[in-house]
Amino acid sequence: MVVMTLEKVPDSLRGELSRWLIEVQTGVYVGTVSAVVRDLLWDKVVQHARSGRCTQLFRSNNEQGFVIRMHGEARRKLVDVEGYQLVAVKNACYEELLPKFVQEDEEEWETL
Numbered sequence: 001m002v003v004m005t006l007e008k009v010p011d012s013l014r015g016e017l018s019r020w021l022i023e024v025q026t027g028v029y030v031g032t033v034s035a036v037v038r039d040l041l042w043d044k045v046v047q048h049a050r051s052g053r054c055t056q057l058f059r060s061n062n063e064q065g066f067v068i069r070m071h072g073e074a075r076r077k078l079v080d081v082e083g084y085q086l087v088a089v090k091n092a093c094y095e096e097l098l099p100k101f102v103q104e105d106e107e108e109w110e111t112l
Contacts, residue, residue, distance in 0.1 A: 004029040009052035
């Protein structure tokens with residue numbers, strides 16, 4: 001299953017995406033497509049998004065069970081913490097907290 005969200009993108013891009021996925025709410029698309037189609041849709045969205053934002057979530061065989069892709073979002077950033085994808089908001093001081101978290105985790109592993 002694939003979930004995509006689009007914000008502030010051209011209407012033609014929304015129409016193109018609706019050929020492959022169902023728009024369940026304005027800018028929110030859901031569907032089941034192959035990995036090749038999923039990646040091609042992502043490439044198309046990134047190329048034509050202009051100043052808009054887009055997010056894609058899809059099922060994966062990892063600890064979380066899904067993968068997140070983001071494009072064009074200035075306030076949010078994906079951070080990988082030991083294989084987990086977390087969304088960090090720039091105004092949440094993640095730059096200050098992340099190094100401390102990673103350092104504490106490394107020290108914990110050294111004691112084991």
